[in-house]
Amino acid sequence: MTRLFFLHVPILLLWTLFKLVEGTDSSYHDQVVRDFLKEDQGSGHTNNWAVLVCSSRYWFNYRHMANTLGMYRTVKRLGIPDSNIILMLADDVSCNARNRFPASVYSNGRRNLDLYGENIEVDYRGYEVTVENFLRLLTGRVEPSVPRSKRLLTDEKSNVFVYMTGHGGAEFLKFQDNEEISAFDIADAFEQMWQKKRYHEIFFMIDTCQANTMYSKFYSPNILATGSSELGESSYSYENDADIGVAVIDRYTHLVLSYLENINKTSRSTMQQLFDAYDFNRMRSHAGVRTDLFKRDPSKVLLTEFFGGIAQADIVAAEDVIDAQRFVDQSSSGRVALNLQQAAERGEVTAILPQGLVLARGNLDNFTRTWVGAVCIMVLITLSYFLG
Numbered sequence: 001m002t003r004l005f006f007l008h009v010p011i012l013l014l015w016t017l018f019k020l021v022e023g024t025d026s027s028y029h030d031q032v033v034r035d036f037l038k039e040d041q042g043s044g045h046t047n048n049w050a051v052l053v054c055s056s057r058y059w060f061n062y063r064h065m066a067n068t069l070g071m072y073r074t075v076k077r078l079g080i081p082d083s084n085i086i087l088m089l090a091d092d093v094s095c096n097a098r099n100r101f102p103a104s105v106y107s108n109g110r111r112n113l114d115l116y117g118e119n120i121e122v123d124y125r126g127y128e129v130t131v132e133n134f135l136r137l138l139t140g141r142v143e144p145s146v147p148r149s150k151r152l153l154t155d156e157k158s159n160v161f162v163y164m165t166g167h168g169g170a171e172f173l174k175f176q177d178n179e180e181i182s183a184f185d186i187a188d189a190f191e192q193m194w195q196k197k198r199y200h201e202i203f204f205m206i207d208t209c210q211a212n213t214m215y216s217k218f219y220s221p222n223i224l225a226t227g228s229s230e231l232g233e234s235s236y237s238y239e240n241d242a243d244i245g246v247a248v249i250d251r252y253t254h255l256v257l258s259y260l261e262n263i264n265k266t267s268r269s270t271m272q273q274l275f276d277a278y279d280f281n282r283m284r285s286h287a288g289v290r291t292d293l294f295k296r297d298p299s300k301v302l303l304t305e306f307f308g309g310i311a312q313a314d315i316v317a318a319e320d321v322i323d324a325q326r327f328v329d330q331s332s333s334g335r336v337a338l339n340l341q342q343a344a345e346r347g348e349v350t351a352i353l354p355q356g357l358v359l360a361r362g363n364l365d366n367f368t369r370t371w372v373g374a375v376c377i378m379v380l381i382t383l384s385y386f387l388g
Helices: 002-040 059-077 131-139 183-195 211-215 251-260 271-276 324-332 340-346 361-387
Strands: 047-054 085-089 158-165 172-175 179-182 201-207 223-227 237-240 247-250 288-290 350-352 358-360
Touching (some): 131 179, 179 183, 237 251
Parallel strands (some): 047 085, 047 158, 158 201, 201 223
Antiparallel strands (some): 237 247
16 A cells, blocks of 8 residues: 555656646747737738839939839838839839930949849839829729729728829929829828728828928828928938939938838837938938827837738647648648637637747647656656565
């Protein structure tokens, strides 16, 4: 009886240890998954769009086209696909007879990066860049014949980045030296978008003379706006190229693009950090920011929430996943679970992190059970030896 008692006590203790470790491990894993999902929620949006507008034309406005193409390259690099980018461009510079570098557009005198390249998709070109088409694009009031590539297919979960550059003045921006769009026009277009549930949040950026007046009339919610210059100020060019013969980029856009060049898709840099980087000595103008319509603190808004793409995290049952490759195969065949947060709270999930790491609860628990089980067997063998 004494030997039997001494044999049962260690077994009970080991079994208790096994359950404690298993419970702690599962709780820790579930918390990791929940924390990841909570952190990834951000503003609650599910897709990002960019509307990039160069309202100028003619050779001497080369820099405005370079501004827009530089922004186009940046949002693509950070993950927004061409299908979610609307590019409005006169497109009369790359093949202009005065261009010494045909089919190319550069933003600095070193000419080490061709912004035009081979992977550019211009949606509105030449005389299609009009005030009417821009407003129709925003509000969704397009003709039935307009192809999907020329439509802003946003919804109430869309974050929209609107960038504009060209020649302007107090509360107006010129379109191709032919017509003007006013601050009231854009404000009313954004209000229509809000009423029709065409956006979740908007980030409006404009580089032109007296740019800050262009967002002064906004009145719709969830809009964050910034501009290159105050009322009465000009927005200046940054660099001239002697071979091209004109200025190749504006100071404000150059500063923004230089800052964005240092971030990647997983960057934690915020909007406020970008705004703090504004420097009068570099821009020769006072850039402005309007936040009163925006319900979130810019210091907590990631740049990638507007400039980047959305990385989807799919949740599937743990027993259905062996490794990341199998997960990819399952996802491509449409075998994914919905309602991620509830699945995480039930503890029935596996989370795929952005780096491709698989957090499988089932796999983690199996490892724990194997380890504790091996310890139990070793202890039992030892006890049997001494008590036998």
